[in-house]
Amino acid sequence: MRPIRASSVAIERAAELLKQGGLVAFPTETVYGLGADASNAEAVKRIFSAKGRPADHPLIVHLAYSHQLNDWAIDIPDAAFKLAQEFWPGPLAIILKKQAYVPSVVTGGQSTIGLRVPNHPVALYLLRLFGGGIAAPSANRFCRISPTCADHVEEELGDEVDMILDGGNCQVGVESTIIDLSGKRPILIRPGHISLEELETALQTEVSFPDMNKPGLRAPGLLAVHYAPLTTAIRCNSARLDEMLYELTSEGKSVGVLLYQSMFAEIENLHVIQAPLKAEPYAQMFYAALRQLDHLNLDIIVVEQPPENEDWRAINDRLKKATIPR
Structure with missing residues (x-):
């Protein structure tokens, strides 16, 4: 359609x-x-x-x-x-x-x-x-x-x-x-x-968080795996990103990267999307960027971990369900 x-x-x-x-x-x-x-x-x-x-x-x-x-x-x-x-x-x-x-x-x-x-x-x-x-x-x-x-x-x-x-x-x-x-x-x-x-x-009151161990708790987006690409996706903090990408590309793997603050040139087997530094524009492009990388038939997608503060709570919620930690 x-x-x-x-x-x-x-x-x-x-x-x-x-x-x-x-x-x-x-x-x-x-x-x-x-x-x-x-x-x-x-x-x-x-x-x-x-x-x-x-x-x-x-x-x-x-x-x-x-x-x-x-x-x-x-x-x-x-x-x-x-x-x-x-x-x-x-x-x-x-x-x-x-x-x-x-x-x-x-x-x-x-x-x-x-x-x-x-x-x-x-x-x-x-x-x-x-x-x-x-x-x-x-x-x-x-x-x-x-x-x-x-x-x-x-x-x-x-x-x-x-x-x-x-x-x-x-x-x-x-x-x-x-x-x-x-x-x-x-x-x-x-x-x-x-x-x-x-x-x-x-x-004008405190808002609590759900007890995720409560039996029968069901609502949209609560599954541990959600919003995920078909390609295996992992998230990595900035300090380990260089090491991880070197390791993956040296093994001959084709890698898609959604960067937050690091900078990489596009090299063989590495497909880079540079994300915005602010939460709102990052959220606007996040799913589209994952989908773009997913279309490339890569071996793996790596997402650089963005900030973990209140402004980024929603993005990190989706990111943690779409990827696995490394």
Whole structure:
């Protein structure tokens, strides 16, 4: 399925396809999503089939307006409305207790649901025309590199999708922050563009981290291996990078390198992408750079470890799941 430029006519057609139970890939500010009518269980099942996603992995439902929270969730705390007012439209998903009539296939059989209002003109226009909620994980094969442009979706899903809306490159580049407000205290399930500090400032309270050993904990992006290229990828700190690259290339291995601060000339068997030094532009190009290196049929990909501070939390979360340490 070739991507279609996201004109008003194309978006209107996409909304009709969703109403008919179709699958539509569309851009958000984070990554491209694979969307289906969240109230149509059979349509949602097509998402799992297309992605090869396990049925117990919940999906995030995208909405056009924050007032639609009441259509999908119950017992909504004031904290949810505070965050919606502060960050929606934007890259934040909020987990709440679900309405009884929400199809269990959307929530992976759980009693909670993830909701967000995306900040992308194509996504918002589509949602407003559609009128309901669109269940939409990233538009890629399960556990693989998330798509940040329409061509990535075509490459990943081909004819599994009924329409791919091309809205250009995603501006954030990593998946949304997820905060769980379904319990007694707020919990940061997945880091993203909206930081822990921003959440705590908005809520005026501490935000905790999940107990990863808790039985049954399931949310998007929590697997130990995720966002990964097909080529084996390792991460390496700057101090050991020279030694590692010399070792690998001297063995005759073809190596792709995503550099942070080191500088290397392109030499035989070494394919270099130089990354930005700041977190926001790094996030925007991260998945595309991994995908570019993955296309070269290399023996291995090496990623130089970027800073490990709060500004880089979301990037390091994705990096650690896409690579193995060395």
